[in-house]
Amino acid sequence: MRPFDYQRPARAAEAVQAASANSMYHAGGTTVVDLMKLDVWRPDRLIDISGLSDTSYDFVQRKDGRLRIGALTRMSSLADNAMIRSDYPLLSDSLWLAASPQLRNMARLGGNVLQRTRCPYYRDTGYDQCNRRNPGSGCAALDGGVTRNHAVLGVSDQCIATYQGDWAQALIALDANVELLGKDGPRAIRFADLHRLPGDNPAQENNLRTGDLITAFSIPDKTWKRSKYLKIRDRESYAYALASAAVALDMEGDTVRDVRIGLGGVATVPWRASEAEAALKGQTLDEASATRAAQIAFSRAQGTQENAFKIKLGRETLVRALLETAQMEG
């Protein structure tokens, strides 16, 4: 770990003021400290936001037709929130099924959505090739590397690293917004606009500007009691998804009035399966329609020899998630 300047401001505005192109915000530290130890990240300043006290950033509230969640809320805290468990099971499930108890107790939600890929070629500076870590250097994964855990959706010829978070799939499915405090004051963006596809420039992973601090997440306040997060992995716990599906259903009898689908473990960014949703709306939800929706969701998927199984697994995961969610109490 290289020397760095450390600040722990009390006010969010001070934090934003202190930020620069090579500074980083730090709360739970589960990603930042990890990548600093590996020498992948070399910030010259860490701005510890865990002590911000100008207002609370650790809250869950329903107000003015929106559900708002503070960015310093711990993963474990939201996962265990009774209202969330009852009215938004997918928000709770996706956190319970992530990481380990120790990590969930440390990690804050603002940082959670910005966790970085576990691509081994990104995490080890011993590999010369990584377009995400070192722009223009190539992609070791695509150049004969191990790709079993890599993405099949949203890939480019520059990068196929998977976005490995879980909670983000639920946020993108529920049309969440991200509240930011930036150098020019507060603003909000769609969660769907937070992350960037790798495209020609995998190193630019999101649309945050220098100094932008995530302060809260907001979700249109429509409850989704009939929702779930299904995560499929080799190991029962403490493992990243090979495929996951965040599904929320609004049913009228057997007919789909509204449906939301986020896909994880299979894409380079939090992934909304909008076309699959469109195909289901107004339809009877059954094995056939769910299978058709899953076909559509993965119609543009591209696998390598090692990860092509994720296309089938991703489809099966979505079908199962849809059918199991339909069985839930509305």
Next chain:
Amino acid sequence: MADNSKAAPAPKENMGQPIARYEARQKVMGGKIYSSDLPVPGKKAYAWMVTSTIAKGRVTGIDETAAKAVPGVLMIMTHKNRPALGDIASFLKGGMFVTDNNTLSGPTIEHEGQPVAMVVAETFEGAREAAHKLKVGYAAESPSATFESPGVTTRPMGEINPRYKPVKFKDAAAALAGSAHRVDAEYSTPIQHHNSMELYSTTAYWDDGKLVLHEPSQFVWGLRKGAAAQMKMDEDNVRVKSPFVGGAFGGKGAITVRTALAALAARQLKRPVELVATRAQGFTISGNRQETQHKISLGCDAQGKLTGYDHSMWEFTSRVTPYNNGGLDNCAAMYDFGAVSGQNYIVQGDRNVPNFMRSPAEVPNIYALESAMNELAAAANIDPVAFRKMNDTRVNVTNGAPYTSRSVNACWDAAAASFGWDKRNPEPGSMRDGDWLIGWGCAMATYPTQMAPSAAKIVLRKNGTALIEVAAHDVGTGCYTIAAQAAGERLGIDPSRITVQMGDSRLPPGPISGGSISTASVTSAICDGCDRLLTSLGLTADDAKASDSADRLAAALARSGRPVAEATGAWAPIGAPDDAIDRLYDGGLVFVGGAGEKRTMFAFGAEMVEVRINARTREIRVPRMVGAFAAGRIMNPRTAHSQYMGGMIWGMASALLEATEIDHKRARYTNDNIAEYHLAVNADIPDVDVIMVPEVDDEINILGVKGIGELSNVGTAAAITDAVWHATGKRVRDLPVTIDKII
């Protein structure tokens, strides 16, 4: 469900008391009992290895400018300035080291993760920063990563091991040709790493020309001997302390590069130096279970009687030091095979040297054999348990040597009763529960009963307490406690009044803590020492067994006029060479056991598992496992239960989770961390039922103890793959069975 509410199973016939290990409280409270916790004289400096990022080629240059500028950096060692070291040798060549080549010997890179430099600094963080700032230039060549990679070399085992003999018993090919049922199948097992909780650490300091090493070790006498030769010193001037080992599994038996690096740095800096390999570095400095491939033909007659067995096995190893397991001779002893042939091959590439890992030969070889047994039973339409029973044997058929004891059928009966095996519908895919496919599978567990010579010193004091000294090792198994139990029983003293000292090379020599030999070997030496002590006091075994044994000991000691009574026992197993004890005191290795010329010594078990596989997404879960084991005298049912349970969990993880991934182009391990190298977690193992089947074996050693540490993780994988087949109708023969292989 197994009743897991009690940590201590009640002892049955021929079992000792289930007392809790003495250090249990310290372990759960985080007590400072491990090597790197030991105090050192003076302020420690911290070493960090810089390891190669290429697998083949050479170092072209090292730019130290930025690294040297890091505050607190004390030294940088590379192949250009590494002080001289004595020659070393791997196990294969009779030495104690992982490799045959000293570290930092030159610019040549033989495998990824090979140390190319060491940085030592005032702080751990400073050393790491400087290590990251060291700029190492490489000229890389295209490496051979694994089987099927271009450039690998395949050779029959005999070319590298002149003592190797292929297995040959009658005409297996002819027998197979005449079989009514026959299985021809190929199996493979992946690279795996030990991943003990405790990392590979060494703290070294020098005291008046003498070297002290604090290092977790499975063989402190061997480490002392090896380190002394490497540092060109007299053995008496080296001391190794390893009071407790935080998991070893074979990875802490051979000497790694880190020992010399820490010792050299401490000598040069004249202060203690601590070197801890990172988790990732541990993947390449201490070896691994190598990947294997197997080709098996197995046949039986119309009634299910085995006729012929042919087994070829390929194992991957290093180009420079071709460590290998072999081990097909043990497979050949397992059943009443009509005829057997077995051939071993090694395949060499640009990889670090593999190493012993919990049941090195048995885990892959028995997986392949037991899988073929299951497949043949299915082909012959015979229940797999009945099939094994009808092919049971009392002798190693290849040489006629009788088993000293073999209670595998009793294990099958116990396991089947607990599991409810009679309710199994043999038809694949027939046992479904809603969206979940259910499969039941079974396999035999086995491990050779091996032993080595050991010494032990016993001191009896006037206050009725005793001290045992032996340079054995507690790798997490409860060895201290068992040593006290053995002596307590032999002398007639409550074991809580006995202090045991282990894990220090100044103590009388004990065996390497490998091959599951410790309990059998150490308790035998302790018994010998206790017997000598009793004799020296004019007492007999009857006095020790008497209800007033403590009084008789005290009276005898008083009569003797001696301040304390002392005796040193030394024991060598049956079949050991005449000079076994001398070799023990020379820090050498003598192993006896398994499939011998005159007798066949193995422990056995029977394992049954249930898997549940989601019909759609195909994740495999193991809701319950039952294992019944018979291994001679059980010294302590509580610690034995833990070892058996841990072994079954290992076996399950080995079948479904554990595999080190390798980049085929670069020959580098890519999941060298415990987030992505999947060991089993609690959620994976809802119910493990361990049954200890009483067994008496008077022939093997003084107490009739068989090693159990490497028994219960053998065979589990074959039981699980059979259960996967039973659930899905699909045979997966390449481990681990992950979702991608059955979707």
